[in-house]
Amino acid sequence: MRAAAISGMPEYDPKDLYAYDRPNELSPVVRDFPSLIYVPNSESNTVTVIDPKTYKVIHTVPVGEQPQHVVPSWDLKTLWVNNDVGNSLTPINPATGQFGAPVAVHDPYNLYFTPDGKSAVVMAEQDKEIVFRDPHTMAVQQTLKVPCEGVNHADFSPDGSYFIASCEFSGTLLKVDTTKHTLLGVINLKTGSMPQDVKIAPDGSTWYVADMATNGLWTLTGDDFKLTGFIPTGLGAHGLYVSRDSQYMYVTNRGEGTISVFDFATNSVKTKWKIPGKASPDMGGVSSDGKVLWISGRYDSEVYAISTDDGHLIARIPVGSGPHGLCVYPQPGRYSLGHTGVFR
Structure with a gap:
């Protein structure tokens, strides 16, 4: 184990950043x-709740306008619904399933938490800002203006000292100091790029950025912040999810209705799973036992439950319109870095 670079962040295994995400290793919390399964329906302004045992909808709850993601808090005790256009966060108590009163937050397209748990990090896409807030009250701590359009997804370095974020509408990647809240670097990708989800390899050596327009993964190093290559996966590469054994990463190819299974050891796509019929796999997460990949169907008002053994479709569940940042909860891990469930 290795001590973190920032005070308050738990120690980590440099050989496997996801060592605490093993099947069913749930925190006592x-x-x-x-x-x-919590599904924000961006066009219906609701959250649909699904029972993963029966693959049936339990209920659908109205929230604020254009909910984008359902995000676990750093301390694992709260789920936050990001009502982007509604300028609010709706808290959910995952112990009871109770939805609380919305908290006013401007332009919360996506939400992360610093590895020390001291700040919530709001990706204010339209405002062109990354806003650091109190992780409980959401009061503003500091605002970082960013030189790009559509800042949306991110991941943190192994020691927690910085994070890398993508800017969808300007084809840009940012490197940000976690504690100083300052911009450390900018990478401009090729013209027309639309970078989406960001994920670091288990050993921390490589960062992967899904690009919806170039149809694959950009690879880069974090410390010196340099591009190292590009790996094709499929049309509309979008979401990135690490398997429970840290061997693979599931890549949703939204434009062609497939899931690419990326092998970290070979740095290549091992296989590709096709979802039957018309499908638009977007965002989601892996079940606690690692056996099911849950993904929203962004343009088809449905959710897919996919076997991680062989990629077959277990269930196709109708939900509201525009399902987006689906959250599987609870999941293994000691704390949450945010998004739909990035745990360490």
Whole structure:
């Protein structure tokens, strides 16, 4: 184990950043929480709740305008619905399933948490800002203006000292100091790029950025912040999810209805799973036991439950319009870095 660079962040395994995400290794904080799937329907202004045991909808709850993602808090005790156009965050108590009163937050397209748990990090896409806030009250701590359009997804370095974020509408990557809240670097990708989800390899050596327009993964190093290559995966590469054994990463190819299974050891796509019929796989997460990949169907008002053994479709569940940042909860891990569930 290795000590983190910032005070308050738990120590980590430099050989495997996801060492605490093993099947069913739930934190005592969440061990008794009911296992549920939370689906924000961006065009319906609702969250649909699914029982993963029966693959049935339990209920659908109205929230603020254009909910984009359902995000676990750093301390694992709260889920936050990002009501982007509604300028609010709706809290959910995952122990009871109760939806609380919305908290006013401007332009919360996406939400992360610093590895020390001291700040919530709001990706204010339209405002062109990354806003650091109190992780409980959401009061503003500091605002960082960014030199790009559509800042949306991110991941953190192994030691927590910085994070790398993508800017969808300007084809840009940013490197930001976690504690100083300052910009450390900018990479401009090729013209027409639309970078989406960001994920670091288990050993921390490589960063992967899904690009919806160039149809694959950009690779880069974090410390010196340099591009190292590009790996084709499929049309509309979008979401990135690490398997419970840290061997693979599931890449959703939204434009062609497939999931690419990326092998970290070979740095290549091992296989590709096709979802039957018309499909638009977007965002989601892996079940606690690692056996099911849950993904929203962004343009088809449905959710897909996919077997991680062989990629076959287990269930196709109708939900609201524009399902987006689906959250599987609870999941293994000691703390949450945000998004739909980035745990360490």
